[in-house]
Amino acid sequence: MEREMKMSEKSYILPNPPTPNKAVEFNPDICIGCNLCVDVCPTDVMLPNPEKGKEPIVVYPEECWYCGGCVEECPRPGAITMLHPTQQRISMNWKRKDTGEYYRLGMKNPPPPNTRPPSG
Amino acid sequence: MSTWHEYIQATGKLPEWPYPVDYNKVNEVVTDVLVVGGGVAGLQAAINAAKKGVKVAVAERGHAKRSGAGGAGVDHWHGAVTNPCSKVTPEEYTQGCYDSMAGWTGGHVRYIITRESWDTLLECEKMGVQIRDVNDEFKGANFRDDETKLMFAYDYRSRHMLRIWGYNIKVRVYEEARRVGVDIFNRMMVTSLLNEGGRQGNRIIGATAVDTHTGEFYVFRSKATIIATGGAGRLTLFSPEMTASGAMSDMNNAGVGQAIGWNAGAEFVCMEASGPGRLTGLGYAPYSMGNAGNTFHGTPIVDADGKEVPWVDPFGRELNTVEDRFIPQDGQQFSLGIGIGISRTNKEFGLNDITPDLPERIEKGEFKLPLYADLTRLPEHERRVIFGMMVGNEGKTRIPIYNTMTRAGFDPDKDMFQAPVMPLEGYFNSNYWSAAPNTPSVVRMLGGGGFLVDWNLMTNLEGLYIGAGSTLFGGGCHGESHTTGRYAGRHAAEYARTAQEPVADRQQVEAERTRAYTAVKQNKGNNGWKEINAAIARIMRDYCGRHKNEMTLNLGLRLLNELKTTELSSAYASNPHELGRLLECQALVSVGELAIKSSLERKASNSILDFHRLDYPDMDPSGWNKLLPIRQEENKVVVRELPLDFHLKAPYAASYEENYQRYA
Numbered sequence: 212m213e214r215e216m217k218m219s220e221k222s223y224i225l226p227n228p229p230t231p232n233k234a235v236e237f238n239p240d241i242c243i244g245c246n247l248c249v250d251v252c253p254t255d256v257m258l259p260n261p262e263k264g265k266e267p268i269v270v271y272p273e274e275c276w277y278c279g280g281c282v283e284e285c286p287r288p289g290a291i292t293m294l295h296p297t298q299q300r301i302s303m304n305w306k307r308k309d310t311g312e313y314y315r316l317g318m319k320n321p322p323p324p325n326t327r328p329p330s331g
Numbered sequence: 332m333s334t335w336h337e338y339i340q341a342t343g344k345l346p347e348w349p350y351p352v353d354y355n356k357v358n359e360v361v362t363d364v365l366v367v368g369g370g371v372a373g374l375q376a377a378i379n380a381a382k383k384g385v386k387v388a389v390a391e392r393g394h395a396k397r398s399g400a401g402g403a404g405v406d407h408w409h410g411a412v413t414n415p416c417s418k419v420t421p422e423e424y425t426q427g428c429y430d431s432m433a434g435w436t437g438g439h440v441r442y443i444i445t446r447e448s449w450d451t452l453l454e455c456e457k458m459g460v461q462i463r464d465v466n467d468e469f470k471g472a473n474f475r476d477d478e479t480k481l482m483f484a485y486d487y488r489s490r491h492m493l494r495i496w497g498y499n500i501k502v503r504v505y506e507e508a509r510r511v512g513v514d515i516f517n518r519m520m521v522t523s524l525l526n527e528g529g530r531q532g533n534r535i536i537g538a539t540a541v542d543t544h545t546g547e548f549y550v551f552r553s554k555a556t557i558i559a560t561g562g563a564g565r566l567t568l569f570s571p572e573m574t575a576s577g578a579m580s581d582m583n584n585a586g587v588g589q590a591i592g593w594n595a596g597a598e599f600v601c602m603e604a605s606g607p608g609r610l611t612g613l614g615y616a617p618y619s620m621g622n623a624g625n626t627f628h629g630t631p632i633v634d635a636d637g638k639e640v641p642w643v644d645p646f647g648r649e650l651n652t653v654e655d656r657f658i659p660q661d662g663q664q665f666s667l668g669i670g671i672g673i674s675r676t677n678k679e680f681g682l683n684d685i686t687p688d689l690p691e692r693i694e695k696g697e698f699k700l701p702l703y704a705d706l707t708r709l710p711e712h713e714r715r716v717i718f719g720m721m722v723g724n725e726g727k728t729r730i731p732i733y734n735t736m737t738r739a740g741f742d743p744d745k746d747m748f749q750a751p752v753m754p755l756e757g758y759f760n761s762n763y764w765s766a767a768p769n770t771p772s773v774v775r776m777l778g779g780g781g782f783l784v785d786w787n788l789m790t791n792l793e794g795l796y797i798g799a800g801s802t803l804f805g806g807g808c809h810g811e812s813h814t815t816g817r818y819a820g821r822h823a824a825e826y827a828r829t830a831q832e833p834v835a836d837r838q839q840v841e842a843e844r845t846r847a848y849t850a851v852k853q854n855k856g857n858n859g860w861k862e863i864n865a866a867i868a869r870i871m872r873d874y875c876g877r878h879k880n881e882m883t884l885n886l887g888l889r890l891l892n893e894l895k896t897t898e899l900s901s902a903y904a905s906n907p908h909e910l911g912r913l914l915e916c917q918a919l920v921s922v923g924e925l926a927i928k929s930s931l932e933r934k935a936s937n938s939i940l941d942f943h944r945l946d947y948p949d950m951d952p953s954g955w956n957k958l959l960p961i962r963q964e965e966n967k968v969v970v971r972e973l974p975l976d977f978h979l980k981a982p983y984a985a986s987y988e989e990n991y992q993r994y995a
Contacts, residue, residue: 223343228336230572237333253393253402254582255543255908259349260338268346269334271908277576277616279730280397293730296575299616304749305741308707314740322740329723329733330468330715331461331496 231296234275235282237266242290248281257281266290348906350544354848357548362388362514363827364820365553367521367538367588368799370399371809372816373559374504375451376798377513379820380557385827388551389508390519390540392560392583392911396505400561400580400800405497405809406626406725407484408462409671411449416476416483416490419665421445422987424491427664427680428673434956435601435779435939436673437805439786439978442987444807444814446995451814452493458503461496469720472712473654482716485628485682487657489665494720497809498729504813518543520911521587523843524556524595524795529836532596532964534793536833539843543911546851548844554830555794555823558782559816560588562801563922565915567608567875568774569861569868574612576619576731585915586922588802592782593925598791598962600804600973601780602929604940605875606674607767608774614751614766618722618732621704621748623685624762625669626721626728629656631708632685632761633747634698639708640689645681653709656683669762672800672807674778675939690755702758703747718743726809773872777926779940780804783960783973786983786994788819791962794830796823818995850904850913857903860912866894867919875927880946888927891920925961932959932970 234256235248244264249257254274257267277293285291295303300317307314307322314322332338338346364380366373369391381387391398412419425442456462463480464470474483474494482494508515519540526533535556540549563586568574571582593599623630631653632640642650644660659666660683667673667680676682692698706714723733741748751757754768781804782790782797789796797803798819800812874887899920904910933940935947935955958973974980984990 223340225336225339228334231575233334234575235333239332251394251397253398255393258346261346261349266332268332268338272334273571273575274582275575276578276581276727277731278397278403278581278727279734280403282730282734284397293735295616295619295731295735299576299619302615302751303619303736303739305746306703306749307746308705309745314746316735316739318739324740325737325742327719327737327742329498329729330720331498331724 229273231272231275233269233294234272234277235269236292236294238290238292239266241287242266243287245286247284247286248291251280251284253278253280350907352546352907354546354851357550357844359550359552360388360514360516361552362386363553364388364555364557364823365390365538365551366557366559367591368392368399368558368560369395369515370559370561370812371401371501371504372799372812373557374508375813375816376557376559376820376823378504378508378511379817380824381511381513383821383824385824388514388516388553390521390538390549390551391515391517392520392587394517395508395515397501398583399501400584401726401809401812402501403727404724404729405500406494406721406728407668408448408452408493408495408810409668409808410445410491410810411452411493412445412491413449414481414490414493415479416481418489419491423664425987427667428671431667431673431675431677431680433939434975437784437803437978438976438987439990440784440788440803440805440815442991443788443818443995444811446991447818448810448814451817452495452810455500455503455813458507460500460503462493469712469716472716474657474716485657485668486659486666488659491665492668494716496720496724498724516549519549520914521591522847522914524591525835525839526595527833527836529839531594531966532792532962535595535795537835538591539840539847541847541907541910541914543907546907546910548847550835550840552833552835554827554833555796557796557798557819557823558588558592558802559797559799559819560802561799562586563589563777563919565864565868566919566922567776567868567871568611569864570613576616577612577614579610579612579617585918587915587918588799589781589925590918590921592790592795593921593963595795596792596962596964597795598783598960599780599925599929600783600958600960601940602777602926602961603933603942604777604779605775606778606941607772608770608776609760609765609767611770611774611776613770613774615764616731617764618725618728620764621702621750622761622763623704624760626725627704627717628682629653629709629713630704630706630717632750633703633705635701636699638698640698640702641686642683643686644683645678649686650683653713670808671811672779685761687759689758693755693758701752702750702763704750705747706743707745707747714743773876775872775876780929781806786978786990787822788815789822794826847914849900850902850910853901853903855903855905857901858898859902860904860909860916863894863899863902863913863916864919866898867891867916867923870894871923871926875923875930878943878945879930880944881931884927884931888924891923891927895920928968929959929961932961
């Protein structure tokens with residue numbers, strides 16, 4: 212999602228963004244800042260936002276092992292999404308057998324979701 | 332907003348550490364049984380000790396609800412040989428494991444696992460884990476027993492490996508631990524075990540820890556202690572920017588259990604064993620690409636033109652039908668699954684697989700890259716059980732693979748899942764996502780070695796028990812962790828009932844406390860934990876890699892020791908999180924020392940341990956077919972010799988059954 216940029220915006224001295232960049236992403240419109248995801252993360256990938264009720268801050272994305280526990284713990288579906296690093300997203304490819312079309316995780320115009328839930 | 336960078340740019344302020352920090356505070360916890368590590372093994376140990384009526388505390392590095400290598404789920408359970416449908420006995424299964432490793436695995440631990448694995452799973456069922464096809468989703472499938480509704484994996488004839496719906500298993504075990512009154516202490520970086528009288532080799536009477544949220548110090552005093560920690564994943568490779576979602580174990584796997592055991596005087600065997608680091612995470616996210624191994628066993632692999640690659644039995648004979656892929660063939664007793672800590676399998680216990688000469692056949696032009704996993708060629712039950720049941724319940728698949736892929740539109744009924752495009756030798760192993768050639772040959776992982784235990788799963792140190800998958804000689808996979816934890820919990824509780832009150836040695840505690848907080852007092856411009864970890868991994872790759880000799884091993888030891896007095900001792904931690912990671916680096920150095928010192932003692936190359944001494948190049952010479960238990964006494968190495976079948980020799984009985992009856 213693009214944000215509106217002001218041309219007069221200040222630049223700061225910052226360390227490079229980490230790799231992977233964020234591991235998980237919050238939707239501030241859905242997240243209520245309950246920090247249940249923060250509490251169960253085995254490696255403290257994210258920490259509570261100093262402002263109460265706001266989404267947590269992803270501080271140590273390179274320590275994430277992508278178990279998805281934070282997503283399972285979340286009481287507000289859609290508030291938190293697990294993101295494979297780009298180097299893995301470009302590796303997850305599939306081909307539709309009858310049309311020969313190629314797809315990948317993270318592509319621009321993805322096919323409609325397969326809504327069948329997992330077994331159990 | 333999600334990231335720290337966004338927050339800084341939006342507010343212009345550095346967020347303060349969110350938890351109250353007090354590096355001076357000391358907390359004391361007194362308990363009957365202390366469990367170090369709150370993964371599936373540790374919580375099973377805690378539950379089973381608590382059921383015996385003793386007071387139990389767990390010191391967990393992360394948060395016990397979802398932590399540990401088994402914290403993200405499991406889709407199949409090995410060694411359930413006493414389930415009502417199994418055609419394999421505990422003796423046969425144990426012998427299959429033992430013979431496959433030519434004796435280089437703890438036979439007594441294997442036997443305990445096979446005797447109790449099914450009972451352990453039944454207890455998980457009572458906790459709320461689905462282990463049967465109760466919804467009749469797979470009614471009529473040839474891998475399902477219609478009476479018990481149990482579902483079998485990999486070997487549909489022998490029926491000792493079960494498919495289960497374990498995506499929530501850790502949560503259920505955690506809830507049970509809470510229900511039976513276990514005290515769980517989360518965010519505990521355990522720094523040492525306490526010995527009676529403060530002396531290495533004496534009875535274990537507790538442990539010390541640092542809380543990685545608050546920085547507070549903890550002294551646990553316990554009558555009995557169980558180590559239930561994971562492996563040392565960060566010892567030989569530290570590259571989180573690369574491994575990321577390919578990781579097979581999380582960052583907390585720093586060999587802390589082995590380190591504190593070694594420093595307290597516990598005995599280890601086979602720590603000189605290592606192997607290629609195929610599963611280090613330098614491949615692709617587990618189960619995220621087309622393949623035919625493990626969870627995807629039986630999946631048809633086709634080439635770019637849709638030509639199918641043949642399946643063969645362990646003797647290389649081509650299989651004609653899909654059904655054959657799941658049945659042991661002529662000359663086979665039964666199949667052993669992979670991932671159970673058995674690094675090699677005799678052909679009579681092997682699994683059917685994609686033909687191993689695929690690399691040459693691709694090179695000759697018979698098959699054209701890229702390859703695909705074509706699940707559409709399978710009968711509906713097989714397709715659904717692989718992508719739907721197993722991918723969906725296995726560790727790290729519910730959210731990371733099943734939900735992620737299906738939301739992106741992947742449909743196993745219509746789509747072919749692409750395999751990695753990689754150097755051809757990578758197609759030798761059908762677990763293509765592990766992509767062997769992506770991991771440089773210098774990266775090796777410790778494998779197979781661990782704490783040496785008796786038939787009670789107790790170490791040489793009084794009061795110290797082990798229940799774990801990867802730190803125990805003879806341990807294995809997910810189910811093995813539950814089962815050994817359960818057994819160790821019972822035995823530790825029995826011991827604790829009559830054991831004397833633990834009295835911690837004040838000097839030992841104070842010395843440990845001083846050591847633990849060194850990093851927060853250093854110059855803020857000094858090295859941080861990541862740089863130190865990378866250096867440790869480099870030393871281990873260079874000096875304890877595939878080829879070793881006395882000189883290079885000693886040089887490696889010297890460098891590890893030097894690090895302790897230079898870059899590591901001056902490294903800085905700006906908050907309790909970084910402090911925890913630096914203390915893990917201290918643990919890694921201890922495990923590195925243990926591996927190198929074990930390597931120095933084995934003055935012979937060994938094919939099963941994948942151990943290559945350039946100064947002793949003869950492979951498997953006579954006279955070296957023995958274990959070399961190693962421990963520290965007054966910080967000096969003490970080594971003895973032990974036959975591989977020590978578990979069936981005096982003071983033990985001569986048969987597995989007799990010993991089990993005597994000790995279980």
